[in-house]
Amino acid sequence: MAYQFDFGAILPHWKLLLDGVVLTTELAAIGAVAGVGLGILGAWARTARTPVISQLVGVYVELIRNTPFLVQLFFIFFGLPALGIKLSEFQAAALAMVVNLGAYSTEIVRAGIQAIPAGQIEAAQSLAMNRVQIFRYIIIRPALKKIWPALSSQVVIVMLGSSVCSQIAAEELTFAANYIQGMNFRAFEVYFVTTGLYLVMSILLRQILKVFGNFLFERRNHA
């Protein structure tokens, strides 16, 4: 075989990879928490009876879901400074991920909300629950429980999508991989290791979300 594999060539750069993993994790955490939060708000607004708000949210959702993540990122990072809004690459990456996941999770959560039978809400109303109570106990918790697997998948997709943020010099895992590859030209070894790291991170994230889901929906139900 002509190519001499040399995984040792990556060892001197382990700190770069570790920093990359840390930043990717940070971005994913911010993106997941704020993005899903934005999604719940968005879904609530979209199913609300005020037409202007629900239409505005509709525009936001369609705008984000029908444009590439990379373009959204470039617009935030390179475009917004023209309007005087200058964000660091970390802020821009985090914002792009929140906005992106927010749009997708709005749709996912909306689907869950609309799957709640109208009779269930009417029953709550007849028990004299107020609107906040109905939303919290009767609508959003069962809705989230229904769509939790879909939402988990979307969070993982956005975490993996953070690799695109290397393009604006956010030093996450893909940035580290590209950079190491640019220095030692060990493409196979570098991307093999990086692929493995992403795989481990994805599986871990899925497990965390699963455990969190169990905690949120199963145990509370028994209590």
Place this chain on the structure above:
Amino acid sequence: MKKFLKVAIATMAMMAAPLAGASAKGALEAIKDAGVIKIAVPQDFPPFGTVGTDMQPQGYDIDMAKLIAHDLGVKLEMVPVTTNNRIPYLTTGKVDLVISTLGKNPDREKVIDFTDPYAPFYNGVFGPADITIKGPADLSGHTLGVTRATIEDMELQKIAPKDVDIKRYEDNNATISAFLSGQVEVIATGNVTAAAIIKRNPPRKPEPKFLIKNSPCYVGLNKDEPELKAKVNEIIAASLKDGRLNAISEQWLGNPLPEKF
């Protein structure tokens, strides 16, 4: 077979005779006798040599060729060449000089001769006028954009202070965008890239701050032509002195020649 070889050698000697005669006379004299100088120029490498909208060649190297022909008092015949064939054009006598962003290196020096440098070609740190940076130490506390894993990136790692915020971009265009949008204060790049930015008249003009790696362009000529070399060097020195070379640099590279050129 022996006879064939003899004939072949004799034929080759006869064919080579005019060439030998020419070099005995000296290329400078031959050019003056002919009243025309043939210079190899690029046509695919802005801003050094391109074809303008009027289909005429234009650029730094073109202007340099014109300047040399003018000072020699002969007509100029420009021969378009590519990066790969510019040295063969010279060694086979198709042109008298090569002015085609030619850098010096030991391998080339074995084959051809070089005059003094006529054009700056370097990597350096560039930034707007309101930021004062004279050397690597002054970078501290600034944000600097660079295309990742380039020569300037590697060199900066050695010379930049620890507290420089270095942002590494995927390609030249991202580095340029980061500079123009104000995401980074200064950039490390080649002077040709800086010239390309200046050409678009940006609000933030990248001016040279300090050199990282220098490899200027030289005029290439055939070996053993001391008169021609001396004459071209004389012209370069004169044009440097009377500001004509600086004017060419300002026009095509957007910046005056570096101080110690």
